[in-house]
Amino acid sequence: MNNPIEQYRQLRIQVDQKATVLESGHSDHMACQKGCCGCCLNLSVWPVEFYSILDEMKRCGWKKPAFDEAAGCGFLKDGLCAIYPFRPVICRTHGLPLVYWHDETDPPGWGVMFCEKNFTESDDLAFGPDNTLNMDEINEKLARLNIAFIEAHPELNLMPETRIELRKLLDEL
Ligand code: SF4
Ligand code: SF4
Numbered sequence: 469m470n471n472p473i474e475q476y477r478q479l480r481i482q483v484d485q486k487a488t489v490l491e492s493g494h495s496d497h498m499a500c501q502k503g504c505c506g507c508c509l510n511l512s513v514w515p516v517e518f519y520s521i522l523d524e525m526k527r528c529g530w531k532k533p534a535f536d537e538a539a540g541c542g543f544l545k546d547g548l549c550a551i552y553p554f555r556p557v558i559c560r561t562h563g564l565p566l567v568y569w570h571d572e573t574d575p576p577g578w579g580v581m582f583c584e585k586n587f588t589e590s591d592d593l594a595f596g597p598d599n600t601l602n603m604d605e606i607n608e609k610l611a612r613l614n615i616a617f618i619e620a621h622p623e624l625n626l627m628p629e630t631r632i633e634l635r636k637l638l639d640e641l
């Protein structure tokens with residue numbers, strides 16, 4: 469399976485599977501629920517993700533969704549994600565304990581980030597590889613797939629650093 473878009477979708481499945489396990493394990497410490505959308509902000513994504521989402525929406529016969537300019541993310545409708553089945557990887561990690569390497573700390577090291585509404589009474593909760601999501605690993609995989617996608621599509625004239633606002637879906641559907 470060499471197609472970067474197919475590999476992106478496999479990565480997304482893996483993220484969903486890990487997210488399901490983590491949500492279950494942390495359910496006592498997470499306030500995430502339908503209609504809670506404080507974490508939703510307008511996003512830009514790498515081209516591999518943008519064109520995968522666009523392709524899926526077209527294949528599923530989706531027309532231009534509504535876009536609320538006043539909302540944190542314009543794809544919010546009544547507090548829910550209007551493009552939920554197609555949402556980017558980052559949206560699938562909302563609320564989970566996410567691990568990143570921090571070069572700027574002294575000494576540099578791994579740090580865990582999560583929504584301030586979650587893990588509010590978890591002073592004694594030990595975070596480790598088994599109960600967190602390593603976002604650096606996921607982002608590295610995404611970056612590699614994005615380079616492969618760009619190289620496979622010179623006609624799109626994309627650069628490795630190109631990001632595409634998710635709202636541009638509206639121009640393409
Ligand atoms: S795409 Fe959906 S889940 Fe992602 S930020 Fe927007 S509304 Fe939230
Ligand atoms: S991450 Fe925070 S704002 Fe987003 S759904 Fe969970 S509790 Fe709500």
